[in-house]
Amino acid sequence: MLLLLLFINVITAKAQPVTYNISQYGAVADGKTDNTKAIQKAIDIAAGSGGGTVLVPTGKFVTGVIYLKSNIDLHFENGGTLLASINRIDYGPQKASALIVANNAQHVSITGAGTIDGRGDALLKDIYRMLKAGILKDEEWQTYNPWHQMRPAESNRPHLIDFTDCKGVVVKNVTIKDGLCWIQEYRNCSDMMFDSIKVHSNTFWNNDGIDLVDCKNVKVSNSIFNVADDGVCLKSSNPNSYCDNIEIYNCRIRSSASAFKMGTASWGGFRNIKVHDIEVYDTFRSAIAIETVDGGLIEDIDIRNVNAKNTGNAIFIRLGQRNKNADPGILRRVYIGNVKAEVPAGKPDAGYPMAGPELKFKHHVFPSGIDGIKGYSVQDVTLENIDIAYGGTAEAANYDNFDMSKLDSIPEVVSNYPEFSMFGELPAWGFFVRHAEGITFKNVNLSYQKNDLRVACVFDDVKKLNIDGLNIAKTQISPTIVIRNSTTMAINNIKVAGKTNGDILIK
Template sequence: MKRFFLCMLTALSLRVAAADVNITAHGAVGDGQTLNTASIQKAIDACHGSGGGKVIFPKGTFLSGTVAMKDNVTLHFEKGSVLLGSTDVNDYKNLDPFTDGLGIDVGWALLVAVDAKNIGIEGRGEIDGQGSKLKAAHILTDTRSESLRWGRRPFLVRIVRCEGVKVNGITLKFASAWTSHYFQCKNVDIENVKIISHGVAHNDGIDIDGCQEVRIKNCDIESGDDALCFKTTSSKMACKNIVVTGMRLKSGHGAIKMGTESMAPFENIKISDCYIYDTNNGGIKLLTVDGAHLRNVDISNITMVNVKTPMLFRLGSRLSVFRKGKDTQQPTGTMENVTVRNVKAQASANAQLKPPSGILITGVPGHYITGLTLENIEIDLAGGGDATHARQVVPEAIDKYPEVKTFGPLVPAYGIWARHVKNLQLRNITFKLAANDLRPAFVCEDGRNVSLSNWNIPATDGAEAVIRLENVSKAVISGVKADGKFQSFVQAEGAESKDVKLQKNKAPGAVQAYVKK
C-alpha cells in the first residue's frame, strides 16, 4: 500500500510539473508588429523545464524569427492565432545546414526542432511565413542572382532528427522556401494539415527527408512547388515504412514525388486515395538519381484532373552529394518492385511536352527500371502527334536534374514511353484521345520481359504502328483492343527484338498484325 501511494504521489507531481504555458505570460504581444522571438522562446524553454506540456498561442498575430522546440512540448494554436514570420532574413538561424538538389545552401527556418522527442504542433491557428514580403525585402540587400540567393530565405517548419512528432490541424501559409521539412525523424504523424504556400519559388508543401515510421492523413496542400515530396539528402537514413492516405494536392510542379535528392533508399511506402488537380508538372514522379534504391512502393486509387504529364519514372546517374563533408558520391542506384494501380487522369493539353504524353519510364544504359507494374490506368489525352513526332529521339540525360522537360520537347508515344526496363507489367490500360495522334500508344526501347495485357486503345487514323518495340526481347501482348486504321498493330525493330508473342488481340484496322524490321 505504501508503494502504491508513493507511485500516485510521483504521478501527481509529474502532472503538476508539466504545466501549460501561455506565450503572453512571457511578454509576447500579438499586435503583428512587435518582434516576439525571445518571448516565445522563453515560453517554450519554461514549458520544457517544467517537464513539458503545451505552449499556448492565443488569438492574435505574433511576429517572430527563429524559435526552437524542445522535448515534450506541443505548440497549441488557438483559433485566431497566427505565428507570423519576420520579413528580415537576419532574424533567422540555420541550425542544420545542408545543400539542396540544385546545389544551394539551405536550412534557415522559422520554427525548428533539432534532436527533440515527443513534440507537436496542433490547433486551429496559422503559421504564416510572409514569403513574398520577405523576398521583396531580401532582394534589396542581397545582390546575387535569384538562383543563388533563394536558399538564404527560411523554411517555415523544420523538424530535424526528432522522434515522436505529431502535427495536427494547423494551417501553414506562404513560406519563403520549403513549407515543412522533416529530416531523419522517426514516428511522425501528420494529419488534417492545411497548406497554402505559393508566391515565391521552391514552396514545397511537405518534404519527408530520410524519415521512418511516418503516417500522413487527410491533408490539403496547395503548393507552388512539389506538394508531397520524399527526399533523402543524406545516405545515412532511408525513407522507410511510410503510409499516406486521403490527400488533396495542387502543385506548381509535382503532386506526389520521390527523389529530387536521392542518396538513401525509399522503401516500404504506400500512398492511396488521393485527389490531384491543377498540377503544372507531374502527378506522380518517382525518381532515383543519386544512388538510392527505390523499392517496394505501392500507389493506388489516385484521381488526377488537369495535370501535366500524369506520371514519370526515372532511374538516373546524376550522383550528387548534399551534406558537405558527411557523405561521398555513390554509384547508380536501383528502382524495383513499384506498383501503381487504379489511376484515373485527365492530362492537360498545355503540358511541358507538346504534344503531351501520359507516362514516361526511363533508366539509363546498363541500369534498368525493374519490376514496375502499372495496373488499371485510365488517361485522357489531347492527341495531336504527327508522323515526325513518332520518330522523336529522346536524350538520355544520364547525369541531369530529373524532370519531365529534361526529355523534351516531346516523346515518341502518346500513351506510355518506356526505355531501359526489365519485367515491365502493364495491365488494364485505357487511353482516350481528343484528337488524332500518329504516334504509337506504346513505345519501348531496350526492354526485357515486357507484358501488355487488356488495353483499350482509341481509334486513330494513319499511324505507322500502334505498338513499337525497339530492341525488346521476350514481350507478350495479349487482350489488347485497338480501333482505327494503321499500318501495323505491332512493329518490332532492332537486332535485339525477339520472342514477341501476340495473344487474343483485336486490331481489325491493321494492314499487318506484326512487322519485324
C-alpha cells in the same frame, strides 16, 4: 470506493500537461511587437519543467526564430497566428534559419486550428533590399535562370519549419502559408504523424509543401497542399540512410511542379512507401514521380487510388545517373493501381502565381514514362487499372507517321535532372518505356481528344513485357503499339479502336 475515485482523480490531474500561455510571458497580439523572446521563454520554462503545452492564444503574434524542445506541444487556439518576422536579419546574418526549429527533440508537436504565416511577400522585399545593398552574400543573385528572374538562393530564404534528428513528431490541424522556400523539412526524423494540415504557399519558387528527408515511420493524412513546388516530396540526401515505411493518404494536392514525388535527392533511397486515395489537380508536372538518379535504392512502392485532373503528366518513373561518383541505383518492385488522370493540351497551372516554366520547344503532350538507362533497367513495375485521357494537339511533328529508325535519336540524357520532359519530343502519346525489365500492364486505358499522329505506346529494350489488357480508344496511324529489342512474356487483350489484338509492330 470514494477513496479510490479520489486517487484516480489525483493521478489524472497530475497526468494533464501544464499549459504555458505565451501571453503570460509577455507576448503581445498586436501584429507588430516582436515576441520571439517571450515565446522562447515559455518554451524554455515548459521544457525545464519536463514539458507541456505552449499555447498561442487567439490573436496575431509576430516572431522570429524559435526553437522547440522535447515534450513540447506548440498549440494554437482557433484564430491563433504566428506571423513570421519580415526582417531578413532575424533569420541569421547569412544562411537563413527556419522560423520554427527542433533538433534532437522527442515527443514534439505543433497542433491546433491556428496559422503559421510566413508573410513571404513582405519578407522578400527586405531580402531584395539587403541584396541590393550588398549586405547578403548570394551566388545566385542576378545570375541567369530559366525564369529570367533575379532569384535569391534557397539559403537566403527561410523555411517555415525545420526538424532534424527528432522522434515522435505530431503536426495536426494547423494551416501553414506563404513561405519563401521549402515550407517544412523533416530530416532524419522518425515516428511522425501529420494529420489534417493545410499548406498554402504560392509565394515564391521552391515552395515544397512537405519534404521528408531520410525519414522513417511516417503517416501523412487528410491534408491539403497547394504550393508552387512539389506537393509531397520524399528525399534522401544521406548515402547511408533512406526513407522507410511512409504512408500518405486522403490528401488533396496542387503543385506547379509534381504532386507526389520521390527522388529529387536520391542518395540512400526509399523503401516501403505507400500512397493511396489522393486527389491531384491543376498540377504543372507529374501527378506521380518516382526517381532515383544519385545512386539510391527504390523498392517496394505501392501507389493506388489516385485521381488527377488537369496535370501535365500522369506517371513518370526514372532511373538515371546524375551522381558520376557512384554506380546507378536500383529501382524495382513498384505497383501503381487505380489511377485516373486527365492530361490537358494547355498549361495545367496557368494563372497561378509562380507557375511552372514554359518549355523552350514546341511539343506534343508528353506520354507517361518508365525510363532506365542502358545496362541498368527499371525492374518489376506493375500498372493496373490505369485510365489516362490526353487532350493532345499536334504542336510538333517530329514523330508523326512513325519511323522506327528515329528511336535511336532519342537522347539518353543519363545525368540530367529527372523530369518527364527531359527527353524532348517523344514518339508516343500514351506510354514510352525504355530500358526496363518485368513490366506488366493490366487493364490500361489510353485515349485522346484531338488527333495525334504518333503511335500510342513504345516499348524499347524491355525484357519480360507482360500486357494483359491494354485499350487504345482510337488511333490515326499504324502501327499503334511498337515493341523493339524486347522480350515478351505475354501479350493479351489488346484493343485498338474497339478491335482486338491488332496493330502491333514487333522488331
